Amino acid sequence: MSHTALVFPGQGAQKVGMGVDVADRWPEARAVYDRAAEVLGLDLLGLCREGPAGELVRTDIQQPAILAAGIACWEAMKASGAVDESDVGACFGLSLGEFTALQAAGALDLGDALILVRERGIGMQEASDATPSGLTALRCAVEDAEAICASAREQTGGVCTVANLNAPGQVVISGDNASLDVAEALAKEQGIRRPARLPVAGAFHSPLMDIGAKRLAKTLEAIEVRAPRVPVISNVSGKATSDPDTIRANLVAQVTSPVLFIDCVNTALGMGLSRFIESAPGQVLTGLVRRIDQDGKAETLINANSAEAIEALVQGEPA
Numbered sequence: 001m002s003h004t005a006l007v008f009p010g011q012g013a014q015k016v017g018m019g020v021d022v023a024d025r026w027p028e029a030r031a032v033y034d035r036a037a038e039v040l041g042l043d044l045l046g047l048c049r050e051g052p053a054g055e056l057v058r059t060d061i062q063q064p065a066i067l068a069a070g071i072a073c074w075e076a077m078k079a080s081g082a083v084d085e086s087d088v089g090a091c092f093g094l095s096l097g098e099f100t101a102l103q104a105a106g107a108l109d110l111g112d113a114l115i116l117v118r119e120r121g122i123g124m125q126e127a128s129d130a131t132p133s134g135l136t137a138l139r140c141a142v143e144d145a146e147a148i149c150a151s152a153r154e155q156t157g158g159v160c161t162v163a164n165l166n167a168p169g170q171v172v173i174s175g176d177n178a179s180l181d182v183a184e185a186l187a188k189e190q191g192i193r194r195p196a197r198l199p200v201a202g203a204f205h206s207p208l209m210d211i212g213a214k215r216l217a218k219t220l221e222a223i224e225v226r227a228p229r230v231p232v233i234s235n236v237s238g239k240a241t242s243d244p245d246t247i248r249a250n251l252v253a254q255v256t257s258p259v260l261f262i263d264c265v266n267t268a269l270g271m272g273l274s275r276f277i278e279s280a281p282g283q284v285l286t287g288l289v290r291r292i293d294q295d296g297k298a299e300t301l302i303n304a305n306s307a308e309a310i311e312a313l314v315q316g317e318p319a
């Protein structure tokens with residue numbers, strides 16, 4: 001019985017050096033970057049190797065670079081025998097990571113996945129440029145975050161909404177800058193400690209990203225979406241699906257909808273998956289899984305984000 005879930009990070013996980021040692025060690029991983037250069041005309045491996053970090057922060061560069069790093073590590077895991085593909089029961093990711101998950105599960109060709117996230121990134125940057133906006137992390141219950149967003153909208157007439165349900169007590173809200181200013185002040189008044197504005201380009205996973213959603217929908221018209229080899233758990237619904245039409249619709253909706261990461265993890269746990277492997281470049285998601293898993297069902301959490309980590313996995317799961 002399959003018991004492994006593959007988990008892929010989203011924006012914000014990027015760093016100079018991500019995926020480089022893996023590409024240098026395994027030709028199968030290097031081939032991912034070669035394909036990226038071919039379809040996008042971008043030297044993502046060079047950018048990951050040398051930076052500068054400011055270039056990797058650009059949404060239109062960051063998204064394909066993170067996807068390439070994640071898939072490069074997955075290809076290395078398969079090539080090295082670190083993970084048996086037949087042991088994988090589901091894939092999912094956080095926001096951008098859902099595209100990586102779909103590619104790893106065989107729903108998208110690598111070239112198509114790279115094109116999609118590049119266009120998604122361009123569209124999201126266009127939306128961000130159109131309205132000064134952003135994200136704020138709040139340490140509170142989702143009900144409290146929703147009430148704060150409603151009060152901020154009432155005061156400003158702008159956009160303020162829950163964007164990410166990452167873990168119990170960890171909520172990200174999204175909106176125009178004026179509304180976020182009000183929301184952060186309200187949070188402090190209610191005793192919520194250290195609301196934190198995140199270093200991102202705009203109000204992701206909110207209606208302000210509609211420009212990006214439309215650009216992605218247009219790009220998807222020319223892309224084949226196949227039934228994945230294993231179910232992919234959607235950020236929009238928190239449910240596992242293998243239906244190409246549902247996958248296509250969810251990808252467009254995801255741009256302007258909240259990321260239900262807690263539901264995604266609980267769905268994976270409900271499927272009997274007990275080993276969670278997070279691919280490059282992050283190590284945040286396994287920590288979120290630990291916080292979400294209230295019953296200790298996630299027996300093994302692994303960050304396979306470097307050549308050293310993958311080699312250790314070949315020798316036997318690290319503690």
